[in-house]
Amino acid sequence: MERTLILIKPDGVKRKLIGNVISRFENKGLKLIAMKFMKVTEDQAKQHYSVHSLKPFFNGLVSYLISGPIVAMIFEGDNAILSCRNICGATDGSKANPGTIRGDFSLNIEENMVHASDSVESFKHEYPIFFNDNEIIDN
Numbered sequence: 489m490e491r492t493l494i495l496i497k498p499d500g501v502k503r504k505l506i507g508n509v510i511s512r513f514e515n516k517g518l519k520l521i522a523m524k525f526m527k528v529t530e531d532q533a534k535q536h537y538s539v540h541s542l543k544p545f546f547n548g549l550v551s552y553l554i555s556g557p558i559v560a561m562i563f564e565g566d567n568a569i570l571s572c573r574n575i576c577g578a579t580d581g582s583k584a585n586p587g588t589i590r591g592d593f594s595l596n597i598e599e600n601m602v603h604a605s606d607s608v609e610s611f612k613h614e615y616p617i618f619f620n621d622n623e624i625i626d627n
């Protein structure tokens with residue numbers, strides 16, 4: 489069993505696509521074990537994207553994530569990380585395949601609807617930024 493952190497970013501919330509996005513993960517068979525509707529602080533956003541801190545797009549990435557409410561979730565299932573990244577599609581919405589979240593709802597790399605952990609290590613870094621362990625309901 490693997491776990492992954494999924495964020496529905498501000499564009500997904502603003503466009504009222506929360507239900508659509510959650511359905512795709514649930515329909516695949518993944519189990520929702522934590523969920524929070526929240527506004528991300530600048531500190532949380534910087535921590536979440538710390539791996540990109542030297543990239544030219546870092547500041548834009550942080551200000552985008554704090555620009556409006558998001559939905560943070562943890563899903564559990566076999567190969568959850570790969571399964572969820574397949575459901576999300578390529579990072580750049582203009583290149584993502586139709587049928588994926590980004591392929592269906594995003595035209596670019598900045599406003600790309602969702603974030604999904606890209607490895608077990610990333611998940612371990614990311615999830616405590618959004619959840620305490622006692623907020624995970626896995627039984």
Ligand code: CMP
Pocket residue numbers: 540545549579597598599600602603604
């Ligand atoms: P996400 O899956 O949240 O993880 C890192 C984010 O950085 C990614 O989605 C994109 O939104 C963003 N990103 C990656 N590459 C670029 C880029 N070249 N220009 C702007 N944003 C980028």
